[in-house]
Amino acid sequence: DIVMTQSPDSLAVSLGERATINCKSSQSVLYSSNNKNYLAWYQQKPGQPPKLLIYWASTRESGVPDRFSGSGSGTDFTLTISSLQAEDVAIYYCQQYYSSPFTFGPGTKVDIK
């Protein structure tokens, strides 16, 4: 099974500042035949289901603000919130869908400093 890890466990960022979340997979999730990374990012706010932010590691889902961006390849990935807004307070999860079981990372909690 592919194990997903995230760092940090939590972070507090001032409004308007950058937030960076890291995600690492225990093996590559890059499929060589199509050069796509099978990696998604989700945002979950309290009492709500998760929301897809990014898929294929860097493709922003429709309607997601452009302050959210994803990068990385192979085993190391990053979700960046370029200018943190109050509504971005949430837990963020990465997930690989390269091979079953399609595991999630443990989550990173983002708060306002």
Place this chain on the structure above:
Amino acid sequence: EVQLLESGGGLVQPGGSLRLSCEASGFTFSTYAMSWVRQAPGKGLEWVSVICGSDDTTYYADSVRGRFTVSRDNSKNTLYLQMYSLRAEDTAIYYCAKTTSSTCNGGMQYWGQGTLVTVSS
């Protein structure tokens, strides 16, 4: 508008069974892979199962394989999760989700609000 409505959750005794349903609307249900994801109280997300849209292939998490069965009825636009031999550790909110793809390898684009399963005597 895509909508996913889960039902069937509730209180069940250890060793019992339950069937969850997820009624879908707003998209061509048969075309897409559909997943189940659960979240134990105060915990993170755990992927449970997926059924592909292309050929109905199914996959399961190690923790539920052999006890849970995912299926779909495309004529009713409904996804199911049949759960047997339930354990206390299966207590969670169960979400169904539509993937971005007909294959099983896709991000989960739309989510239902979830249904709570509680396994307790």
